[in-house]
Amino acid sequence: MVSRAERGALADWFWTIDRFFLAAFILLMGLGFMLSFAASPAVAERLGLDSFHFVKRHAMFLLPAIAVMFGISFLSPRQVRRAAMILLVVSLAAMVLALFFGVEVKGSRRWISIGSFSIQPSEFMKPAFVVICAWLFAEHARQPEIPGNLFAIILFGIVAALLVAQPDLGQTILTAAVWGGMFFMAGMPWLWIIILGGAGVGGLLTAYTFLPHVAARIDKFMTGEGDTFQMDTAREAIIRGDWFGQGPGEGTVKRIIPDSHTDFIFSVAAEEFGIIFCMVIVLIFAFVVMRGLNHAFKERNDFTRFAVAGLVLQLGIQSMINIGVNLELLPAKGMTLPLISYGGSSMIAICVTAGFVLALTRHRPEKRASERSLFRGGIVAPAE
Secondary structure, eight states: OOOOOOOSHHHHHHHHHHHHHHHHHHHHHHHHHHHHHHHHHHHHHTTTOTHHHHHHHHHHHHHHHHHHHHHHOOHHHHHHHHHHHHHHHHHHHHHHHHHHHHHETTEEEEEEEETTTTEEEEHHHHHHHHHHHHHHHHHHHHTSSOOOHHHHHHHHHHHHHHHHHTTTTTHHHHHHHHHHHHHHHHOOHHHHHHHHHHHHHHHHHHHHHHHHHHHHHHHHHOEEEEEEEEHHHHHHHHHHHHTTTTOOOOOSSGOOTTTTTTTTTHHHHHHHHHHHHHHHHHHHHHHHHHHHHHHHOOOOOHHHHHHHHHHHHHHHHHHHHHHHHHHSSSSOOOOOOOSSSSHHHHHHHHHHHHEEEHTTOOOHHHHHHHHHHHEEEEEEEOOO
């Protein structure tokens, strides 16, 4: 046990970290590793690989992901902003490179191959984008003469254009939803709500008209016609699991779900461990979102408030999309379940998000005491 009397960085971190957030993130990662034993062997065998190939790789990605989360959680808000700026610039450059030199999978260029590993730059772009937009919104709120909102709109346009070019409609919708939520928190004027809402509807109609794979997914979802094998088997797995599941290793439908270890791991969890177990997973995500929004509501610093709210919204909306697809409430989008699905880029990038949340929600009594004394003296403390 670390003493409160100690003044080292580790002691400061231990006594200031939000342990509820930390426990929730570690629990989700633990559940993901456990579910990889249930979901991935059948996929590995179909590909002619060792049965535990993906389990081993999941463990290999999990260790650096945890290290990244813990390392980032030591940062101050100012350091979080600087790290996010560097990460955003690098990831946007990598997204451009992926369009020309990336690996093409199912008609999309989203990955850059490095040796035996593939990196999806857009995954790392998401948390950095949220933090930088939060800073831009906060700067505009602090000094209205600074065109922070305009810069945030331009940045969103660049990110959305790169995502559409890949194409990746699911990530585009996720990014737009999170950005819109942050802009609303920052006091978006009604005129902008109407303009951006119309642009969003127009963008969806354009995607449906000019992107055949988007139209095919939406048509299959609306009519039930076409190749719906994966969706149908996922639904069957959930139904077969009932309330308490078939038991560890007893699932059979999971063996024929093509992406059971990634996009449809929620269905595997339902078949083997039951609907109640899945409800626990949903509650953990709901806890993370609600605790983050509660912290944002109480936070007086605009940058921290917008960033924390945006980051937890990103986790919450992504989990909603994944679970909605598994339950056939949404068209298939190819999006992982945060911290649970297999995927190196997704796992490490979401741990970057978790690290940012932990860093920004740490208790800083010295800073708050200083702010209170400055406020009482009639001096406004500068924004972090």
